[in-house]
Amino acid sequence: MNDSVTEPTAGAAFSVVLAGGGTAGHVEPAMAVADALRALHPDIAITALGTARGLETRLVPERGYRLELITPVPLPRKPTGDLVRLPGRVRRAVRQTRAVLDDVDADVVIGFGGYVALPAYLAARGGLRRRRVPVVVHEANASAGIANKVGARSARRVLSAVPDAGLGPAEVVGVPVRESITGLDRRALRAQARAHFGFAEDARVLLVFGGSQGAASINRAVAGAAPALAARGISVLHAHGPKNTLELPARGPGAPPYVAVPYLSRMDLAYAAADLAICRSGAMTVAEVSAVGLPAVYVPLPIGNGEQRLNAMPVVDAGGGLSIPDAGLTPEFVAETVAGLLSDDDRLTAMTTAAALAGHRDAARRVARVALEVAQEARAGGARRPQGQAR
Template identity: 70%
Template sequence: MSDEATGLSVIVAGGGTAGHIEPALAVADALHRLDPSIRVTALGTARGLETKLVPERGYPLELIPPVPLPRKPTMDLAKLAPRVRASVKAAREVIDRVEADVIVGFGGYVALPAYLAAGAGPSKRRRKVPIVVHEANAKAGIANKIGARRAARVLAAVPGSGIHARGMSDAEVIGIPVRSSITGLDRDAFRGGARAHFGLPGDTPVLLVFGGSQGARTLNEAVSGAAEQLAAAGISVLHAHGPKNTITLPSPTDGAPYVAVPYLSRMDLAYAAADAAICRSGAMTVAEVSAVGLPAIYVPLPHGNGEQELNAKPIVAQGGGRIVPDAELTPDYIVNQVIPMLRDRERLLVMSRAAADAGHRDAAVEVARIVLEVARG
């Protein structure tokens, strides 16, 4: 165990996508707020977004070889065992070097090696390092299912994720850790400044549209296709269409403005500026949008295992949003359903309260406290 004078040593393992990295960094931030002496090390791979996001947040990043798990029988299965061994060895070296007291994993390519490396090695001198597992998705991934078998505590964003600790029928439902700049956002207080930042008027309803970091073609085509009707209805639009995508808009009119940008680097300001959102329903998106109490039209990805729809269902059940199938989001839907919603202030207020009540604003602090309990236990 690390020297008490230098603080506990915590490894956060959640690399690859922002959906794994952001919760890990939110917990890292919460750990430092609870105890500034804690040393946090992020575990990642050279191919993930963590190489950019982790240094930006000021945490040391240790890289290990990734272990992508084949979902179908392929030739890659033959390469899996040596890849796992190499990655576990590298993870074990990091664990020993930083003298980790606890590992908290969030799934993805780096989580499985970290979980396996946390067990006692062939040398009797090697100690086991306790594990906390957090599952953000409505359907647990393979890495976290394996980690849960070894974990001291197993946490999840929603009930029924298919992951649980020994002796329990389900994981502890905590929600998804979200960064404090989002959970502490006062949309009313920041609305005027946020709208000025994007060049939006202060007195019209604002629709926020985003499809993740790369954008989403269905969302782009549906909303831009109704641009004239939105402007005529007095509804401003802030639309992040993706860095590799373009959208076609009509010539500027006297109506409300349509602000189209490739990417939004200040999502906190975007949330503050908006009255409602149209977005995908990845776990992190749902967590952030509900945490700030923003009514939303969730458009799950039309492929995959259906987890995006499951992510949004608890918020929709509380009245904080709607789920619209990808094929049904059209310009006509925007005109017939979204415009009336944006023009009904009382309805938006009710949906906003429902979304906020369904969210988990304190999830990062809750996870951090559990991590400290396990480390000190």
């Protein structure tokens, strides 16, 4: 891949449309790529597609990017009323997306899956009296969703987090992660991070989280093991979710801190404070945890099509973590296996190294460079609409 992408000598700055609305797993990679694009070309025009009900309504403006809302197109997996309404929603969303592509004079569309990706892929194909906009598809999960499978058929470049994601031949680049995480030096920040949460500088710290809403099964297992963890001298930082509460058994006087919070707004400090994590294995979680070199016990969500288990496997196979089924995460497992791991310095060090090697710190920049290459090739080939052509 060419490492030097330069702006064409004539014409306006590149215009990029990001299609990754809906969940944090789609929005966060899109925003990480947006930041990387802006770092490469400060004058680049970036537009994010989203829906009125997605997290992007908050996250995109907070990051300083333009947001255009279209009709959501959820792809139902079972025969429901949504399936009957799907064709009309698709047509409406495609019309809306075409208007956005024309309005911003898009050079390239980068799709990340989710509710807005399918309309973006279809709109980018062009049609009668409409130009075609080249597409780059990025799949964060180990098992591709329907929207990205459709987009990959006509995409100029197909990128994925792991090999064999179900999109055919794809370039493996990892999951784009924001620079505040990929640039994190856990060792340099450790003392500050532990002081922030009230831990001793030489503490042994277990980080527990289950996504933005928490995970009840993880909460029960770790809380149930609290006395055993305290007896082994292990401190705990536990984000249990804003709608959940923890029932912690009584612990003896002088026990190390068990810090329970609804939500962690400073994940960078949480990662720096921890020696080991217990967490779900969504694509973004695995990407962030491995990018900072934090060993983890991954507990895949027990519903869906099994993609969370697959997401964690490259890191687990590399030696940077363990994977345990949701039903297998019991207080006994935490008290014995997890506590034992936290007491094994040699194994923790080896897992830390393996996790860091398995991570992809440069994924956002790689996706950005691919998109700029595609945009530049399209301009060189005359795909950009001539000035004055009707929209």
